[in-house]
Amino acid sequence: MGILHYAYLVISVVLLAVTVQRLRGRSGPAPAATSLTSPIAAGALAGGLPGAHYACLAGLRARGLIDAVGLTGAPEPAGLTALEKAVLAACRRMDTAATVYDPEVMRQYDVVRDNLVRQGLLSGPAERDAARTRALTLFGWGFGGAAFILVPETPFWMFAVALVCVVAGFFALRVPEQTPGGRAVLNDLRRSNRHLHPASAPSWTVYGYSGAAMSAALFGAAAIWAADHEFADELGLPSAKAAGYNSGMYSGGGCGGSSGSACGSGSSSCSGGSGSSCGGGGGGGCGGGGG
Amino acid sequence: MWRRWRVTERLALGGLGLGWRPPIAGFVAGLPGLGFTEVIAESLPAVLDGPLADLRDRGVPIVPHGVRLSLGGAEEVGARRVEHLARCAEWLRAPLVSEHIAFVRGGGMEAGHLLPVPRSREALAVLVRNVRRTQAALPVPLALEPIAALFGWPEDELTEAEFLTELLERTGVYLLLDVANVYANAVNAGQDPLGALTSLPLDRIAYVHVAGGAEHDGIYHDTHAAPVPSAVLELLDAVRGAPVLLERDGHYPPADELRAELDAVADAAGLARITGDTR
Numbered sequence: 001m002g003i004l005h006y007a008y009l010v011i012s013v014v015l016l017a018v019t020v021q022r023l024r025g026r027s028g029p030a031p032a033a034t035s036l037t038s039p040i041a042a043g044a045l046a047g048g049l050p051g052a053h054y055a056c057l058a059g060l061r062a063r064g065l066i067d068a069v070g071l072t073g074a075p076e077p078a079g080l081t082a083l084e085k086a087v088l089a090a091c092r093r094m095d096t097a098a099t100v101y102d103p104e105v106m107r108q109y110d111v112v113r114d115n116l117v118r119q120g121l122l123s124g125p126a127e128r129d130a131a132r133t134r135a136l137t138l139f140g141w142g143f144g145g146a147a148f149i150l151v152p153e154t155p156f157w158m159f160a161v162a163l164v165c166v167v168a169g170f171f172a173l174r175v176p177e178q179t180p181g182g183r184a185v186l187n188d189l190r191r192s193n194r195h196l197h198p199a200s201a202p203s204w205t206v207y208g209y210s211g212a213a214m215s216a217a218l219f220g221a222a223a224i225w226a227a228d229h230e231f232a233d234e235l236g237l238p239s240a241k242a243a244g245y246n247s248g249m250y251s252g253g254g255c256g257g258s259s260g261s262a263c264g265s266g267s268s269s270c271s272g273g274s275g276s277s278c279g280g281g282g283g284g285g286c287g288g289g290g291g
Numbered sequence: 292m293w294r295r296w297r298v299t300e301r302l303a304l305g306g307l308g309l310g311w312r313p314p315i316a317g318f319v320a321g322l323p324g325l326g327f328t329e330v331i332a333e334s335l336p337a338v339l340d341g342p343l344a345d346l347r348d349r350g351v352p353i354v355p356h357g358v359r360l361s362l363g364g365a366e367e368v369g370a371r372r373v374e375h376l377a378r379c380a381e382w383l384r385a386p387l388v389s390e391h392i393a394f395v396r397g398g399g400m401e402a403g404h405l406l407p408v409p410r411s412r413e414a415l416a417v418l419v420r421n422v423r424r425t426q427a428a429l430p431v432p433l434a435l436e437p438i439a440a441l442f443g444w445p446e447d448e449l450t451e452a453e454f455l456t457e458l459l460e461r462t463g464v465y466l467l468l469d470v471a472n473v474y475a476n477a478v479n480a481g482q483d484p485l486g487a488l489t490s491l492p493l494d495r496i497a498y499v500h501v502a503g504g505a506e507h508d509g510i511y512h513d514t515h516a517a518p519v520p521s522a523v524l525e526l527l528d529a530v531r532g533a534p535v536l537l538e539r540d541g542h543y544p545p546a547d548e549l550r551a552e553l554d555a556v557a558d559a560a561g562l563a564r565i566t567g568d569t570r
Contacts, residue, residue, distance in 0.1 A: 195317030195342050203314040203543040211317070291358060291391055291405050291438060291469070291513075291538075 005158050008145055012161050015138050019172050036121075036185060039210060040083050043217030044112045045121055045178065045186055051217060052109050053100040054237075056087045058224055059213030061231055062204045068096050068234030083108040097235045121182035123175065131175045139169025190218050198226035302432065302465070302497055303386040304352055307562045308536040309553060311353070315543055316342040322553070324565035327352040327498075329536050332379045332388070333359050339382045347383055354498070354536075355379035357390040360425065362435070363408030364394035368421040373428045380431045387497055389434040389467045390425070392418065392458070407440035410447040410454040422462045434465035434497035439472035439513045441479065451476070452490040465497035470526040471504060471538075475513045484522065488529050498534040501527060501556055515540035518552055524559040531561040 036042045043055030060066045064074045070091040080088070083105065090102035099105055116122040123131070142165025148154045178186065196202045196215035204212040204227045215223040221237040306326020311319050319328055320342055330343060332355035339347070347353055357376050360368055380388050393405035408414050426433055437455060449457070459466060470488065477484040501524070503517035515538045527535065537556050543549065550566040557564045 193317075195313075195320065200313035200316055200342075202317070206315050206318050206543045206546050206549060208546060291356075291393075291436065291472075 005155060008148075008158060009161055012141065012145065012165050015134075015141055016165065016168055019134050019138050019168065036189060038081070039213035039217040040081055041112055041116060042186070042189055042214060044109065045116055045182055046218055047220055048113075048177065049100060049106065049109050051220065052083060052112055053087070053105070054220055054224060055213045055217035056084050057096065057235070058204075058216035058227075059209045060084060060087065061224075061228060062209035062212035066091055066096050068231060070094075070096060083112060097237075116182070120179055121185055122177055123179050128175045132173060135169050135172035135175075137169075138165050138172060142166035142169055186218075189214075193218055196223065198222040201226050204228070304354070304498055304534045306534060307553065307557045307560065307565045308498075308534065309565075310356075310536060310538045310540070311343060311346070312540060315539070315549075318546060318549065320346055322565050323567040324563060325351055326534060326562070326565060327354065327536070329354040329356045329389070329538075330379075330383070331355075332357040332376050335379050335382070343383075352386050353383040354385055355383055355388045357388065358405065359395055360390050360421075361393070361395045362390055362421045362425065363392060363406075363414065363418050364397055364421070365417055366397070368424055370428070373425050376425070377429050380429060385431055387432045387434055387465065388429060389436060389497070391436050391438050392455075393438045405438045407438060407443065409444035410449045410451065411444075412448055414446075415449070415454060415457060418458060419461050422458070422464060426462065426464070432465060432497070434467040435459075436467035436469055436500065437472060437491075439469070439475040441510065450490070451487070452492070456492045459492055459495050464495075466492060466495040467498060467500065468493070468496050468530065468533075469500035469502070469513075470530070471500065471502040471513045471519070471523050474520075474523045474526060475504060475511045478511045484526055485529060488526055493530060496530060496533050498536055499527070499530050499560070500536055500538055501560075502538040502540075516542040518544070518548075519556065524555060527556065527560040533560070535560045535562060 036045065039055040039059060040052050043051035043053070045051070047054065057066070063077060064072060065076065065088065066072060071088065076085075076088060086102065086104045086108045087099045090099035090105055094102070113122060117124040142162045145162030145165060146159060148162070149159050176183075193214055194200075196207065196211060196218065198215070198219055202211065202215055202223075204215075207215070212223075212227065215227065221232065221239070224235075224237055225232040225239065304327055306324070308325060308327040308329065309315075309319050309322065311328040311330045313334075319325065325346075328346065328351060330353055335343075335355070343353070355376060357372075360372050360376065362368060376388055376390070379385070391405050392408060394408060395402050395405060408418060422433070422435070435458070437451065455466070458464070468488075468491065473488045473491070474484045476482075477487040501519055502513060502515045503519045503523075504511055504513040504515070505517050506512070519537070535556060537553060539549070544552070550568065553566050554564050554568055556562075
């Protein structure tokens, strides 16, 4: 066991420390005051361009401005964001679902994204490149160290250290877009907006366009499927499962699958529904009573 | 009136509430003066978390409202269903639980509806037996709600008031009075809704339901999916001061309309507004 072995160990520890420290401190926790109220920014944070686009579509749909093929002809209200305006403008030229590829929509998304980077909620390209460089360095260092196994009398611990560097470097290569602060803000948003989770089939009528947009921002295409199945189907949105928005949110799944629907016009009331006291039976004619 | 107050004070229930439904859970939670709420017991998840748990932890009384016990059924009330209702009461730290005077199954068939119980002596005895069994397993008092029915049974021997009064006296349960059901039954039978209401044992009221409905082919349906008609609101004057819960189960209106409806109910029932609008 020579000095080279110890030198390798020390350098490995330093490289590991730097990589981990940079990973944690790349953006650091967001300032406590950081909170997002804009559904579009929340969508960009949660799901990038598709997330921001879902938020736009849900908000514009809830305002009655768009359908799956484009504009409905309803007058454009004041107070739309630049991205929403870009989506509306794109709807004049293409199907609603395709507006995500419109250059102006992408440009406006970049503005939203840049703001999030400035707030420390998303990592910028330079940061990501630097992080990847550090990860590659660690990975290469580990790989090189592992080659020492070919050298007689190399202690086993050195091989183990090299392996740790390889594995850590490999995982550090995948640089998440969200910073730790961004993830914290997003978790807070999802917690405080649990009522907008698709499992609850939130009423867009009650929560209005901002609630609809926030629901889609935080929970993706699944939110649009839950609130406006026909619209989601016509848009060809990915299913809730495929959208990957199912984890880590309100799981009160037993709560009233049928509750979004009205009691129905035929029956006074029924017992079959799980989410309402007047139930899910709906069909009249049996003379059922009302709860 | 004084007896009614005594009942509601003992049950720690008061003010105006709105039925908790997942699609409007955030709206319900955001009502600054929410007196209490009610959740469909059969829809409660195995583990209570999320917005409903938040409400409970805020100290808002939550009443589990059963819809599938089938207390009026000829078969013995299901022990597991009663246990679930009891668990709901414990999870929610509920001051009471409520169910319907109805049956929903028979001979292994699920009706999918709340069906009216024949108002006969025999049916009353069966109902009393099932209610007592349920009470024995519940950690809190039980309130029962007479339903709206589109038909009656030929073997009816008692009026609704007589049937209800005897049921309440023999079991000690409280009354969950749905003024919209009273209105629907009376209107569909060509009777005076207020007369029908005042004939009931109002001194046993735990709380009151109110809901909207719609007329279809000459029959009024208690749909819970429309605004409360003024004629139903007017009935609240007869139970002024009692805790009232607005039921809304679909076709939800914009938040402002729902708030206005809650204010109208509060005003009609002589209760404080819960929307933060003090006008």
